Amino acid sequence: MHKTKIYFVVFLALNLFRLEATAQEAPPLETLQLNLKETLEYALENNVDAKNARLEVMVSQTTIKEETAAGLPQVNGSVGVNYNPLVQVVFLPNAPPFGDPTNPSDVIPARFGVNYSANAGVNMTQMIFDGSFFVGLRAAKTYKALTELNKVKVENDVIENVKKAYFGVLVNAERIKLSQANLTRIDSLLEETKAMNEAGFSEKIEVSRIQVQRNNTFSQLKRSITAYDISKQLLKIQLGLPKNYDLVITETLAELNPEEDLSRLQTMEQSHRVEMDQLNTNMELTQLDLKYNTSQYIPTLDLNANFTRSGAGDSFNTLFKSSNWFSSSMIGVAMNIPIFDGLAKSARIQRNRIQLQQLENQKYYLDGNIQLEIFQARQNLANDMEVLAVQKESMALAKEVYDISKIKYNEGVGSNLEVVDADAALIESEINYLGALYDGLISKVDLEKALGILKEGIND
Template sequence: MFKSKLYLLTIVAFSLFNVDAFAQDVQPLETLQLNLKETLAYALENNVDAKNAKLEIMVSQTTIKEETAAGLPQLNGTVGINYNPLVQVVFLPNEPPFGDPTNPSDVIPARFGVNYSANAGVNLTQMIFDGSFFVGLRAAKTYKALTEYDKIKVENDVIENVKKAYFGVLVNAERIKLSQANLTRIDSLLEETKALNQAGFTEKVDVSRIQVQRNNTFSQLKRSITAYDISKQLLKIQLGLPKNYDILITETLAELNPAEDIAALQVMEGAHRVEMDQLETNLELTQLDLKYNTSQYMPTLDLSANFNRSGAGDSFSTLFKSINWFSSSMIGVSMNIPIFDGLSKSARIQRNRIQLQQLENQKFYLGQNIQLEIYQAKQNLANDLEVLAVQRESMALAQEVYDISKIKYNEGVGSNLEVVEADAALIESEINYLGALYDGLISKVDLEKALGILKEGITD
């Protein structure tokens, strides 16, 4: 009996623990209300790639410090204690006048050294001349400039991805609204048809036909909800938003894309692209690498100096007596003159010159490609706007056809099949319209990227 009660209490305790743990795991989401400008600003601060690009600039700053340190004095201290359990013996000939006649051997062992020795010193080196030092320092600063351009490029990519994800959320939200409206409309038609069937004015097949249409519309709503959730999760990933946050978009598609802005994009000339800055900086780095390899043929001059104190003793207690310690110092200048390295420097110089030719070719190609990209993006946007206008007109016509078919059906001069077909055509036209709308939004972002104006207006 006691064991049964104990078992019951254990189950209750574990149940309470699991409920408490579940309550801690399931936390209410915090809603973050954002418009497009705020969304982009948040992404530039919290997106993983954007944060890493900023950290890379900090890395380049440490590279400059490292290169600068090579030209500054290098000071090192040394301290050491040695213990010789067996001091090395040196053999001397057993000959007059220092020989030992009592020693029958022809050599005399002599111990040169003590059991304990110690030293402490300071070493100083200073570069006087090294042609590669200044080239390396300039290259480090140029590399920092490249990381800054890389940061701009990463931010442009982040803005592009966030905009496309943001528009995807808005379009999928519109899909849900249209699907809900369609479901409400078809439900109303289904109830009317059921009532007419019960009254004997319609056949059972008419009810079934509308029921099939209702099921298709409900499935479309579910797909729209799923697509909306996925697009929102994609946007959260692009933003670097924590899992316990939800997003509430405070703008509509009409507010974000006024017709005058789209018209202005189609006549705008391209701005300077950061990709060209990146390529030119890589070109400069390769030129500096060529200078660096060329400077390796020049001699280097270095100053070295040291100061040391050495001491010794036969026992550890006498090792640190001041009378057993002596000083020494040295100042010197050394020159290193390259003579022959197996032509490795020559090979590196030749490689640099070939790389410069490659980068010049890439620069020419990039300039041509940017112009083509702008032209293609403008054409795509114009085509998508034409398609959007056609789909908008088709949707209005499909709505008109449905309204007329519904009126005719209610007045008894139209068939149930006409209403179902008109409803299906209306839903299809709505899907086509939203698809064309999303294509137009993506083309608008692509054109902004091609023109080099993705970041305009974000930090105002």
């Protein structure tokens, strides 16, 4: 029994030591403090999608080099050594004047070859004319331009998502502040009511009524804290922030002055949309593909040249004697003339022309859709601003009603129920105001996207 206790103590001590060592090994969280502009700049640099978009531009640069290489000389070398255990025999007729009278057979076996042979050579091919080469080179450069436009589109998407997540964090932070202020207010009222109940000036039901309100306010605070933590984690993911970093936002909604920004945005003019540039570039690529397929009907002309050294010997020792090695070379021009390919090129050309018609239809649709996006975003923002103004007024009225109810209750001319109802109305008006403010900020981002000004003010 005594030994069992000793083993248990040792086991417990070892586990505590292991837990302490693990806690010491865990790296401390580093704090990153950012405002909205710094947050967007950090996201454009570290977001995974933004990184991949930049890498795709680099990939397109290698495509240009690859296409350029097709027009440069193609040089290949070759070295080979062959061993023939059994050299092939060629049969010759055993007939005069070169026949062998002593050989009774009508054929003479002759071995044309040696046991060992080797060769080393260089082959060079240079394109002289190929109509598709210049089209392909231009297409590679156009593809690079498309990847750069795709990068801009991805950056716009990153900015949109980060802004919405950033505003979500700010609004949830304000909800926490309001919930804490509400909890402090209701706690003060609860203490006063308890004191009055103990002194016999109020009933127990009044204390219970405020306690219920206090519990609801506390639950609201917990929900706000949870929403804040979730929104901050979402923002960290959008930023590409490492796990060992904690994010601290250095701005508040009041400092951003969102209501002024919402009003200013309504009068802004449309800027250029990258989606239209992407569509135009895709049309250019399709036109180049059409030219490429058309150029396949044109003959191609190539220069070919090679130089070879060959050697042979009946044994491996004599294979590399200089006297057994001989040189040969060739220079020639080859023309490839397409005659008939089963109408494959014709089908590809027809497909390109249909694709161009599709892109024209998409361009018309995109232009109309952009105008619709702007109209909807302006209408939504205008509606949200009206709702925001109403909710702001309602919040001020609810605060006034609560103050009056509290004064009347303290002076003994008002009821506890009026105070509780006024407090609940105040809390609801605050929640509605923050909800309307968040909706307005989201509509603001949507309108910035529709106008094509999401990147405005970044990296200035």
